[in-house]
Amino acid sequence: EVQLLESGGGLVQPGGSLRLSCAASGFTFSSYAMSWVRQAPGKGLEWVSGISDGSGSTYYAGSVKGRFTISRDNSKNTLYLQMNSLRADDTAVYYCAKDSPGMGPFDYWGQGTLVTVSS
Amino acid sequence: DIQMTQSPSTLSASVGDRVTITCRASQSISGWLAWYQQKPGKAPKLLIYKASSLESGVPSRFSGSGSGTEFTLTISSLQPDDFATYYCQQYNSYSPGNTFGQGTKVEIK
Numbered sequence: 043e044v045q046l047l048e049s050g051g052g053l054v055q056p057g058g059s060l061r062l063s064c065a066a067s068g069f070t071f072s073s074y075a076m077s078w079v080r081q082a083p084g085k086g087l088e089w090v091s092g093i094s095d096g097s098g099s100t101y102y103a104g105s106v107k108g109r110f111t112i113s114r115d116n117s118k119n120t121l122y123l124q125m126n127s128l129r130a131d132d133t134a135v136y137y138c139a140k141d142s143p144g145m146g147p148f149d150y151w152g153q154g155t156l157v158t159v160s161s
Numbered sequence: 162d163i164q165m166t167q168s169p170s171t172l173s174a175s176v177g178d179r180v181t182i183t184c185r186a187s188q189s190i191s192g193w194l195a196w197y198q199q200k201p202g203k204a205p206k207l208l209i210y211k212a213s214s215l216e217s218g219v220p221s222r223f224s225g226s227g228s229g230t231e232f233t234l235t236i237s238s239l240q241p242d243d244f245a246t247y248y249c250q251q252y253n254s255y256s257p258g259n260t261f262g263q264g265t266k267v268e269i270k
Contacts, residue, residue: 086246
């Protein structure tokens with residue numbers, strides 16, 4: 043059974059940093075691209091960042107480019123999102139999501155972790 | 162950037178109704194479009210991929226169509242479990258813009 047378990051969310055002050063983790067199990071993690079998607083309270087889904095299966099390629103939404111860094115450790119079956127220079131509008135539930143084969147749509151999602159940026 | 166636009170934003174319907182949601186891309190994405198269903202407090206669930214392919218386990222009352230820039234999600238006979246928010250997503254390419262549409266909330270009439 044595919045499982046994605048996010049952790050690392052919490053309350054952080056504006057300008058601060060946070061690192062999210064997503065522990066994957068139930069599939070060959072190293073064979074699939076992965077992404078982070080967020081959802082601000084009461085708002086829609088926003089794709090944040092994606093990474094290819096071998097970590098050779100990373101992609102970012104314009105709203106986080108230069109502030110967030112996606113990475114993965116295939117030996118630990120774990121996806122990361124390093125978030126720096128956090129702003130109030132980064133407040134959201136952050137989901138990790140597994141791409142279907144060939145960097146297709148997201149066929150599995152974690153339960154999400156809440157990041158709140160506030161003083 | 163590829164922009165995704167859904168309509169309507171909200172839809173009121175009754176059990177048994179046929180429901181159609183539209184998604185438009187700002188440029189051609191061929192058939193690289195997915196539809197998701199999300200219920201409050203839950204992660205999204207993949208319903209349709211490649212514009213018209215039904216994800217395993219999804220009821221056959223859901224169907225998708227379209228190509229290029231215009232796509233539709235149809236629920237042939239709305240069931241109580243279908244009241245939720247639906248999102249389209251293009252996966253033709255990663256884009257600095259949002260790859261998701263803004264969502265369509267299907268409410269009970």
